[in-house]
Amino acid sequence: MKHEKELRHNWTKEELLAIYNKPLMELVYEAATVHRQWHNPEQVQISTLLSVKTGGCPEDCSYCGQAARYHTDIKVQALLPTETVLAHAQKAKDNGSSRFCMAAAWREVRDNRDFDRIIDMVKGVNELGLEVCCTLGMLSESQAQRLQEAGLYAYNHNLDTSEEFYDEIISTRKFDNRIETIKNVRKAGITVCSGGIIGLGEKPADRISMLRTLANMEKHPESVPINALARVDGTPLEHLPKIDIWEMVRMIATARIVLPSSMVRLSAGRIEMSEVEQAWCFMAGANSIFTGERQTLLVTPNPGVDEDMQMLRNLGLKPMQKEVKEACSMS
Numbered sequence: 150m151k152h153e154k155e156l157r158h159n160w161t162k163e164e165l166l167a168i169y170n171k172p173l174m175e176l177v178y179e180a181a182t183v184h185r186q187w188h189n190p191e192q193v194q195i196s197t198l199l200s201v202k203t204g205g206c207p208e209d210c211s212y213c214g215q216a217a218r219y220h221t222d223i224k225v226q227a228l229l230p231t232e233t234v235l236a237h238a239q240k241a242k243d244n245g246s247s248r249f250c251m252a253a254a255w256r257e258v259r260d261n262r263d264f265d266r267i268i269d270m271v272k273g274v275n276e277l278g279l280e281v282c283c284t285l286g287m288l289s290e291s292q293a294q295r296l297q298e299a300g301l302y303a304y305n306h307n308l309d310t311s312e313e314f315y316d317e318i319i320s321t322r323k324f325d326n327r328i329e330t331i332k333n334v335r336k337a338g339i340t341v342c343s344g345g346i347i348g349l350g351e352k353p354a355d356r357i358s359m360l361r362t363l364a365n366m367e368k369h370p371e372s373v374p375i376n377a378l379a380r381v382d383g384t385p386l387e388h389l390p391k392i393d394i395w396e397m398v399r400m401i402a403t404a405r406i407v408l409p410s411s412m413v414r415l416s417a418g419r420i421e422m423s424e425v426e427q428a429w430c431f432m433a434g435a436n437s438i439f440t441g442e443r444q445t446l447l448v449t450p451n452p453g454v455d456e457d458m459q460m461l462r463n464l465g466l467k468p469m470q471k472e473v474k475e476a477c478s479m480s
Contacts, residue, residue, distance in 0.1 A: 160364050160407055165357045169403045173395060180402035180434040187409045192469040193461060194248065194412055194437035196282070197241035201270065202228045202253035202263075208321045210309070211385040212346060212378055228253065228263050235273045242279055244454045245468040246440070249274050250282035250305060250342075256321070257287035264292070268299045275300030282342060287322070288330045293337035303372060304334040305342040311358035314351045331366075340371040344414065347400055348378035348392030356400055364407040372437065373411045375401050377418025392418070394426045398433045405434025412437045419452055424460050431464065 168176070184190055203226035206213070238249045251270060258264055267285065274281045283296065284305035296304070308327055309315065315324040334341055345359045363370055377392045397418070404413050414437035415430045422430075440457045452460075461467065 156369065156410060157407070158365050158367065158369075160361050162354070162357055162361055165361055165364075165403065165407060166354065168406055169353060169357055169399055173399070176399060176402045177429070177433050180405040181432055183406050183409050184434040184436065188436055189469075190436075191465065191467055192436065193431070193466050194414075194469040195244075195246045195457070196248040196250060196414070196437060196439050197237075197244075197246040198250045198252060198439045199229075199234065199237050199241075200226070200254070201234055201251045201267075202226065202255065206254040207256050209319060210321075211318045212349060212381070213384065228266060231266055231269050231273060234270045235277070238274045238277055238279060242277055244440075245458065246279065247469055248280040248282055248303070249277075250284060250303075250439075252284045252305075253286070255286040258285050258289070258292045260292070264295075268295060271296060271299040271301050275302075284342075287326055288333055290333040290336055293333045293339060297337040297339050301339055303340045303342045305372075305374070306330045306334065307343055307374065307376075308345050308359050308362060310345055310349055310351055311355035312362065313358055314349070314355040317351075318349055328362075331370075335368065341368075342372035342374065342414075343370040344372075344374035344376065344404075344416070346376040346378055346417070347396060348389060348418075349386060350389060353396075357403070360400075360404055360407060363404075369408050369411050371411060372414055373404055373408055374414040374416040375404060375435070376416040377421070379417045379420075391421055394422065394429065397422075397426075398429050401430050401435050402433035414438065424463065427460065428464055431466065436469075 203224070234251065241249050253267070267283065271281050271283065280302040281300060282303040282305055283301060288304065293304070306327055310318055312324045331341055331343060343363060347356055363373060375397070377397055378386060378389060380387050380389060401413055401415065413435050415427065415435040416439055419427060419438065438457065440452065440454050
């Protein structure tokens with residue numbers, strides 16, 4: 150990569166806070182400049198996320214409606230049939246997606262028949278010519294290797310928040326468990342998708358701490374989702390206020406500046422953003438979104454495909470095309 154020498158992995162919290170707290174117009178201008186140096190500003194990667202196994206998770210993530218211990222309206226759904234998943238993947242491709250991500254509400258991957266079925270799904274989606282992504286919970290090194298051999302392109306495992314604030318949100322696993330899974334993914338040669346959520350009740354310093362963890366990794370995550378808390382009735386965080394759009398713009402802009410080569414994905418929370426607010430996020434360096442035929446992002450509302458495509462046309466943006474790679478090539 151021609152810009153490799155410009156990537157930094159030694160950011161301090163003070164440096165990142167100084168960027169985050171710049172006057173908004175100056176911050177967005179700087180982020181937009183960096184964006185144009187590293188990416189085509191006219192292109193947005195369209196990713197489709199499908200919940201292949203929903204609800205019943207034993208974790209206690211305070212934001213998540215899929216946790217079994219919370220009383221939400223979300224129905225538990227067993228692992229979908231492989232042919233159903235592949236039909237969704239084909240439709241996603243037809244609608245302009247270049248990446249298809251499959252999510253299972255598991256604490257961790259187990260070496261059983263369900264994982265064998267996930268492997269078959271990965272192989273099938275890969276054969277459709279899509280970038281294949283999974284988010285399945287904690288993952289061992291050997292399990293990551295199996296996924297890589299099946300053709301998995303990316304694995305999503307978000308940090309969610311800072312190491313310092315983590316215990317306020319989740320008690321059923323540790324921050325270090327998330328780092329370990331990301332290391333296992335890297336060892337297997339799979340690209341990393343890792344970001345977090347803002348609006349959990351954290352302070353700006355926590356957001357910066359999370360970004361610092363990502364930016365100071367030996368290799369930056371190839372994708373960095375920035376989620377706004379989707380408040381789900383029945384969860385401990387249901388009464389928190391909607392995050393201010395300018396906080397979202399600041400977070401995206403800072404991520405773009407310190408993670409210049411990464412795809413910065415505008416993820417959960419878009420349903421509460423106007424087209425103008427999303428345009429600010431794209432100007433600040435976001436160049437990827439999740440869309441879906443069911444107008445949901447896992448179990449929360451999300452704009453539909455037609456609505457998103459009209460927005461891109463209005464903004465003069467185009468869906469990114471998947472790069473053609475040689476067979477078995479993994480980056």
